[in-house]
Each structure stands twice: as C-alpha cells, then as structure tokens.
Amino acid sequence: xxxxxxxxxxxxxxxxxxxxxxxxxxxxxxxxxxxxxxxxxxxxxxxxxxxxxxxxxxxxxxxxxxxxxxxxxxxxxxxxxxxxxxxxxxxxxxxxxxx
Numbered sequence: 001x002x003x004x005x006x007x008x009x010x011x012x013x014x015x016x017x018x019x020x021x022x023x024x025x026x027x028x029x030x031x032x033x034x035x036x037x038x039x040x041x042x043x044x045x046x047x048x049x050x051x052x053x054x055x056x057x058x059x060x061x062x063x064x065x066x067x068x069x070x071x072x073x074x075x076x077x078x079x080x081x082x083x084x085x086x087x088x089x090x091x092x093x094x095x096x097x098x099x
Contacts, residue, residue, distance in 0.1 A: 003079050008048035008089045010061060012039040038068045042084065059089060066096040
C-alpha cells in the first residue's frame with residue numbers, strides 16, 4: 001500500500017451496501033446509501049500525542065477489523081484505482097468483536 005495514515009487517523013475500505021434484502025427485495029441505490037458507513041480498516045496511524053507530548057496514545061482499532069463510522073466523516077482518497085476513506089479515530093462509533 002502506498003499510503004499510511006498519520007496521527008490518530010485510520011484508512012478504511014468502505015463496504016458495498018447489500019443489493020438485496022434477506023427476503024429477496026432488490027434495494028434501489030437511494031436505500032443502499034444509508035448502509036455505506038461500515039468498512040474494514042486497512043491501516044492505522046501511530047496515534048495522537050498525549051496532552052504532555054511525551055508519548056502517543058494507543059489506537060483502539062487495528063488493521064483488519066470491521067468498523068462502523070459516522071456518516072459524512074473522513075475524506076475520500078483514491079489509491080491504486082480504489083476509493084478509500086481516511087478518517088479520525090474519534091469518528092469510529094463501533095467495531096465488530098465477534099469472530
């Protein structure tokens with residue numbers, strides 16, 4: 001990968017929304033958009049400096065984890081032809097812990 005997040009930022013690949021419900025109903029694009037706020041962490045920054053600038057705070061997520069993040073958060077970047085999202089860790093609302 002040719003990009004590494006800085007500070008307390010996270011690089012995420014956004015998951016595609018489901019095209020069909022479990023009951024077989026095909027969803028239009030307008031309905032799918034609401035479910036695009038989850039993805040997989042590709043890379044994490046080293047963490048933000050603490051209030052004394054003595055050490056970095058550890059990140060709460062790591063590469064490979066599935067996360068849910070706030071809508072309209074982060075910045076889209078295109079890397080190697082793929083659209084990714086760089087967002088601050090504070091915009092992550094939850095992560096999957098069941099594996």
